[in-house]
Amino acid sequence: MEMTNVSVLVVMAAVLLSQVLVPYLRGPLAYLQPDLAAWLKDNDLHHLAGAFVDEGVLRLVDVVEMGPLRGVPLGEQERAAASVYNLKQRLILQHYLQHHGADASLPRLETLGVRSLKEAVYMAEAFPLEFTEERDQHLHDLLHSLPR
Structure with a gap:
């Protein structure tokens, strides 16, 4: 019976270490989902990870609906807001392309520097030669069908 109690204590200690102490020692980034x-890090906002944790924003999808970060200086708030806006625009473009069966075109648009649906429409109108290949015809038609 004593061995069972010791085993339970060892398991509880391991859980405590892995779930509480290790993330605490590694910092707030350890509490966030890897994509967030x-x-x-990609947006040079990793120093704000603690504010994201405090706001309960632990997943990338949570960023889309988050409000202002409390306790963060205004300049950093503005940088974070600009990055959030860019993320929203990219997700809208990605969703639109997926919804219309053109998600295979997303990597090509990204290599052209297109990060939003508005930029994709502009690219299709301003640089029509970029979309003349047969594989791009669906994307071309899709972008030209959008209201201006």
Whole structure:
């Protein structure tokens, strides 16, 4: 019976270490989902990870609906808001292309520097030669069908 109690204590200690102490020692980025942590690093916002944790924003999709970060200086708030706006625009473009069966075109648009649906429409109108290949015809038609 004593061995069972010791085993339970060992398991509880392991859980405590892995779920509480290790993330605490590694910092707030450890509490975030990997895609959100990567997005923060890519946008040079990783130092705000604690504010994201405090606001309960732990996943990348949570960023889309988050409000202002409390306790963060105005300049950093503005940088975060601009990055959030860009993320929203990219997700809208991605969703639109997926919804219309053109998601295979997303990597090509990204290589052209297109990060939003508005930029995709502009690119289709301003640089029609970029969309003359047969594989791009569906994307071309899709973008030209949008209201101006």
